[in-house]
Amino acid sequence: xxxxxxxxxxxxxxxxxxxxxxxxxxxxxxxxxxxxxxxxxxxxxxxxxxxxxxxxxxxxxxxxxxxxxxxxxxxxxxxxxxxxxxxxxxxxxxxxxxxxxxxxxxxxxxxxxxxxxxxxxxxxxxxxxxxxxxxxxxxxxxxxxxxxxxxxxxxxxxxxxxxxxxxxxxxxxxxxxxxxxxxxxxxxxxxxxxxxxxxxxxxxxxxxxxxxxxxxxxxxxxxxxxxxxxxxxxxxxxxxxxxxxxxxxxxxxxxxxxxxxxxxxxxxxxxxxxxxxxxxxxxxxxxxxxxxxxxxxxxxxxxxxxxxxxxxxxxxxxxxxxxxxxxxxxxxxxxxxxxxxxxxxxxxxxxxxxxxxxxxxxxxxxxxxxxxxxxxxxxxxxxxxxxxxxxxxxxxxxxxxxxxxxxxxxxxxxxxxxxxxxxxxxxxxxxxxxxxxxxxxxxxxxxxxxxxxxxxxxxxxxxxxxxxxxxxxxxxxxxxxxxxxxxxxxxxxxxxxxxxxxxxxxxxxxxxxxxxxxxxxxxxxxxxxxxxxxxxxxxxxxxxxxxxxxxxxxxxxxxxxxxxxxxxxxxxxxxxxxxxxxxxxxxxxxxxxxxxxxxxxxxxxxxxxxxxxxxxxxxxxxxxxxxxxxxxxxxxxxxxxxxxxxxxxxxxxxxxxxxxxxxxxxxxxxxxxxxxxxxxxxxxxxxx
Numbered sequence: 001x002x003x004x005x006x007x008x009x010x011x012x013x014x015x016x017x018x019x020x021x022x023x024x025x026x027x028x029x030x031x032x033x034x035x036x037x038x039x040x041x042x043x044x045x046x047x048x049x050x051x052x053x054x055x056x057x058x059x060x061x062x063x064x065x066x067x068x069x070x071x072x073x074x075x076x077x078x079x080x081x082x083x084x085x086x087x088x089x090x091x092x093x094x095x096x097x098x099x100x101x102x103x104x105x106x107x108x109x110x111x112x113x114x115x116x117x118x119x120x121x122x123x124x125x126x127x128x129x130x131x132x133x134x135x136x137x138x139x140x141x142x143x144x145x146x147x148x149x150x151x152x153x154x155x156x157x158x159x160x161x162x163x164x165x166x167x168x169x170x171x172x173x174x175x176x177x178x179x180x181x182x183x184x185x186x187x188x189x190x191x192x193x194x195x196x197x198x199x200x201x202x203x204x205x206x207x208x209x210x211x212x213x214x215x216x217x218x219x220x221x222x223x224x225x226x227x228x229x230x231x232x233x234x235x236x237x238x239x240x241x242x243x244x245x246x247x248x249x250x251x252x253x254x255x256x257x258x259x260x261x262x263x264x265x266x267x268x269x270x271x272x273x274x275x276x277x278x279x280x281x282x283x284x285x286x287x288x289x290x291x292x293x294x295x296x297x298x299x300x301x302x303x304x305x306x307x308x309x310x311x312x313x314x315x316x317x318x319x320x321x322x323x324x325x326x327x328x329x330x331x332x333x334x335x336x337x338x339x340x341x342x343x344x345x346x347x348x349x350x351x352x353x354x355x356x357x358x359x360x361x362x363x364x365x366x367x368x369x370x371x372x373x374x375x376x377x378x379x380x381x382x383x384x385x386x387x388x389x390x391x392x393x394x395x396x397x398x399x400x401x402x403x404x405x406x407x408x409x410x411x412x413x414x415x416x417x418x419x420x421x422x423x424x425x426x427x428x429x430x431x432x433x434x435x436x437x438x439x440x441x442x443x444x445x446x447x448x449x450x451x452x453x454x455x456x457x458x459x460x461x462x463x464x465x466x467x468x469x470x471x472x473x474x475x476x477x478x479x480x481x482x483x484x485x486x487x488x489x490x491x492x493x494x495x496x497x498x499x500x501x502x503x504x505x506x507x508x509x510x511x512x513x514x515x516x517x518x519x520x521x522x523x524x525x526x527x528x529x530x531x532x533x534x535x536x537x538x539x540x541x542x543x544x545x546x547x548x549x550x551x552x553x554x555x556x557x558x559x560x561x562x563x564x565x566x567x568x569x570x571x572x573x574x575x576x577x578x579x580x581x582x583x584x585x586x587x588x589x590x591x592x593x594x595x596x597x598x599x600x601x602x603x604x605x606x607x608x609x610x611x612x613x614x615x616x617x618x619x620x621x622x623x624x625x626x627x628x629x630x631x632x633x634x635x636x637x638x639x640x641x642x643x644x645x646x647x648x649x650x651x652x653x654x655x656x657x658x659x660x661x662x663x664x665x666x667x668x669x670x671x672x673x674x675x676x677x678x679x680x681x682x683x684x685x686x687x688x
Contacts, residue, residue, distance in 0.1 A: 005163040006322075006344045006352040012162030015356050016169065020176025023195075023364070027180035027188040034187070037640040038633070057626030058190045059281045059289025063099060064297045064622050065193035065365040066273055068200060069146070070153030071429050073308075073362055074336025076301035078426065080309020081328070081338045083237060083253035084228070084245030085599060085607065088305035090257035092298045093584040097261065098268040099294035100580050104573040105269065106278035106286045108447040111566045113526040114283075118373075119275040119443070120381040125525040126446055127454035134458055135270075136381055138439040140374065142270040144411070145432045147370045151415035153425030154363035156335045161344075161352045166419050171412040174371075177364045178408040181371045182401045186280055189368040196365035198623040201615060203358045204300065208307045208612050210346055217318060217346065218311060221605035227314035234317075235327070241596035245313060246604060248592035255491045256430075262498040263433030265440045272373035287569040291576060292625075296618035298584070303611035304339070312342040320345040334426035334489075371404045378403040427489045434472050434497035438464025441505035453519040456512035464504035472497025 054062075072095075079087030113122045120139055124132035155169035180188050211218050218224050228245045236243025239251030268274055281289055315321045316328065322341045323332075332341075343351030379399045384391050391399075418428075439461035445452040473483060475496040480487035487493070599607065627634070643649035 005159075005161055006349050007162045007356075009163045011353065011356065012158050012164030012169065013172075015353075015360055016158065016164070016172045017175070019357075019360055020172070020179075020364070022176075023192055024176040024179035024183075027184045027192055030191060031184040031188060033637065033641065037637050037644075053282050054187075054190055054277075054280045054285065054289075055282060055626070055629050056285035056289040056292065057622070057629040058194060059277060059285055060292035060296060061197045061622040061626055062190050062193040062277050062369070063274075063290060063293025064300070064618070065197045065200075066277070066369040067095070067099060067268075067293075067297050067366075068197070068300055068362050069366050070150050070157070070336065070359055070362050071425055072301050073304050073358060074153050074157065074339055075426055075429050076305035077309035077312065077339040077342070078333045078336060079253070079256060080305040081312045081333055083250045083256070084240060084247065084313075085306065085310070085604070086240075086248045086250040086253040086593075087256070088302045088309060089248065089589060090253055091260060091305060092300075092302035093589065094257050094260035095264045095301070096294050096298045096584055097577075097581045098264050099290060099297060100577045102268050102274055102278075103287055103290035103294070104570065104577055105444065105447055106274075106281070106290055107566055107570045107573050109275060109278050110281075110283050110286055111563060111570065112447055112523050113529050115529045116275075116279060116526070117380045118272050118279075118376045120272065120377060121529055122526055123443075123446060123457070124381070124385065125529055126521060127457050131454055131458040132381065132385075134461055135439065135443065136377065138270055138436055138461055139272055139377060142267055142432075142436050143272065143370050143374045143377075143407075144414070145428060145435060146267055146271065147367060147407075147411045148415050148418060149425050149428040149432070150363045150366050150370070151411060152418055152423070152428065153336045154359050155415065155419065156425065157337070157340050157355065157359045160335075160337055161340055161356055167416045170415040170419065173360070173363055174367055174408045174412055177367045177371060178404055181368045181375075182404045185400070186276055186372045189365075189372055190280070192368060193365050194622075194626055196361040198619070200358050200361045201300070201619045201623060203354050204304050204307070205612070205615060205619070206354060207343065207346070208303055208608075208615070211307045211311050212608055212612070215346055217320060218314060221608050222601055224310055224314050225599075225601045225604045227317075228310060230317070231313050242598050244598045245310070246599040247596060248589055249594075249596040252491060254593070255495050259430050259433065259491070259494050259498045262437055262502045263430065265502060266433055266436035269440045269443050270436050271370075272377055273369035276369070276372055276376060283566055284569070287573050291573075291580075292621050295580070296621045299611060299614035299618045303615045306608060306611055308339040308342045311346060312338045315342060315345040318345060331424070334424045336425050367408075371407055374407045375400045375403040378407075422485055427485060430489065430491075430494040430498070434468045434494065434501050435465070437498065437501035438462075438468055438504055440502060441509065445509070450521040450523070451513070451518040452509075452521075453513060453516045455516045456509050459512055460505045460508040463508050464501055467504045468497045468501035471500040 076088055076091040079091055081087075109116065109119065109122065113125070116122050120132060120135055123135045151170050151173060154173055155166045158164050158169040158173070159166045180192060184191075211224065212221050213219065218227075225246070232242075232244045232246070237245060237250065237252075240253075241247040241249040278286055278290070312321075312328070316323065318324065322344055323329075328338065328341065332338075340352065340355045343355045345351070347354065379396055383399050384396065388395065442452070442457045442460045446457065472493050473488065476483055476488045476490070476493035479492050480490070640649075
């Protein structure tokens with residue numbers, strides 16, 4: 001049944017093009033300001049690593065933003081619509097543990113390879129060219145799958161809400177992202193990630209308070225609970241305890257949980273975007289950034305889906321629901337339309353606008369991370385490594401810019417093709433683990449085990465991939481008797497393929513270790529990775545390269561102190577990740593699952609209230625804290641802008657060798673201090 005879009009097509013073009021232009025030109029302006037007042041010259045190092053000086057608050061907001069895909073909001077709501085309250089929790093917990101576990105990898109990367117630009121450089125430094133090429137294939141496959149999922153899900157929502165052609169949405173959604181990423185590099189993605197995350201969290205809170213407090217249609221946890229009980233009576237869920245939507249015991253929900261957790265290991269541990277953020281973080285800020293980001297992110301899919309997915313179930317018998325009197329089709333649920341339909345039923349056109357905004361934020365913020373990830377791979381792991389080892393900083397920047405544009409265009413084309421082929425966001429979400437997860441364990445062992453030999457690293461991923469594809473397609477053929485999109489995308493074939501992909505290295509790695517022997521790696525080749533040479537760019541801009549954040553020469557004493565701090569952080573990370581993983585996967589959900597408990601009205605109300613409180617905490621953590629943490633730098637920048645505008649001080653004074661800063665007063669015609677953050681994480685006032 002065709003549903004008339006609640007908004008006209010002008011809304012689609014207005015938000016996609018208008019907001020895209022606002023963010024693009026806003027970030028171009030910010031990049032210019034940072035260069036003019038804060039010495040942040042856009043060198044190749046600054047473009048890909050932000051000078052390795054980003055603090056924990058921005059790291060946390062970037063992690064949340066990068067992990068908040070269109071699927072985070074749309075797929076999780078669809079899972080809630082299908083399986084009830086268990087779906088949002090399984091989605092959130094099954095995708096949070098990877099971020100928490102990755103904190104350990106992030107710290108090890110900072111320890112072992114402090115000057116790396118990508119995790120693939122680390123692979124090459126340890127194993128050589130064959131393994132490097134294999135992991136380039138898996139890394140790019142991860143970025144392609146994630147970006148395709150972002151654009152297919154986002155374009156489907158924009159099209160359903162505004163009538164905007166899906167192909168147009170696929171091409172226009174990445175346009176603004178390409179612009180600000182090309183000009184601002186990874187620093188621009190950190191800043192826009194903060195803005196996107198702040199707006200997204202506010203809108204989710206609006207949805208939650210509308211559904212559970214102010215709506216005329218629902219308006220309380222009790223009203224939602226009663227309607228879910230009615231929905232259970234009308235169409236009980238097969239495999240759920242008592243057929244209820246209000247229980248954690250769900251057979252299909254548990255299957256989805258396994259698929260979800262397996263697939264998401266691949267999209268974190270093989271996505272160069274997460275390594276980019278670890279590399280960009282100041283050493284002392286990497287651990288708290290990833291821990292805060294993981295804990296803050298959990299509340300987003302959990303509360304969003306508990307609100308909008310369950311609201312969709314509760315409202316589908318209401319004339320305000322777009323498909324009334326019919327239920328949503330499986331195709332619409334898979335396309336991610338539960339959330340927009342529920343938003344329209346709750347808030348009318350305003351709900352459609354809010355949905356457009358959060359989908360735009362989710363798609364563009366995560367896309368920017370993918371653009372930087374792919375740009376870094378092509379620039380450092382392909383171009384510099386195999387075509388031009390002596391490339392200057394200017395040449396590396398040129399290649400980075402070119403690859404941002406090329407990848408954006410290629411993914412828009414691919415996503416349009418997937419749409420016309422009938423491949424939805426939901427299908428790609430459950431498929432990704434089959435394609436990439438066989439490289440997760442070898443990638444982890446690269447940084448965690450000195451005994452991992454190069455042939456185990458090189459041969460395990462393709463062998464695991466072959467086994468996963470065979471398991472997936474054979475199971476589909478046996479269960480359905482055919483290999484179409486519906487059959488291959490069903491739970492059992494995807495479960496077989498995903499589990500085979502993730503666990504097959506547990507078989508292949510010992511075999512190849514026995515055949516080729518245990519390595520005795522000393523970690524020195526990773527430490528030998530060097531930064532790009534950006535002296536040509538600094539000379540062209542007439543700026544001392546030492547003044548650019550992250551470019552100052554670090555003393556041996558400072559490096560030793562940094563390594564001590566990172567070793568301590570590594571121990572803390574391992575302990576915290578084990579504790580939090582056990583809490584989210586076992587201690588909290590398993591008693592509810594094992595007992596088959598069906599939520600009472602009071603328990604359901606408490607469940608919702610905890611989710612709302614958690615999301616408010618996330619807003620404080622990744623929305624307010626980054627501003628507080630950077631208050632000194634912000635004050636310094638605003639003061640410099642004011643002095644420049646009023647003619648009291650030209651910004652060139654910031655770059656003059658003779659300008660000085662004396663504790664307690666300004667010398668050199670009231671030159672403000674230049675705030676430098678050393679790689680050790682200690683903030684100092686450095687005389688210019």
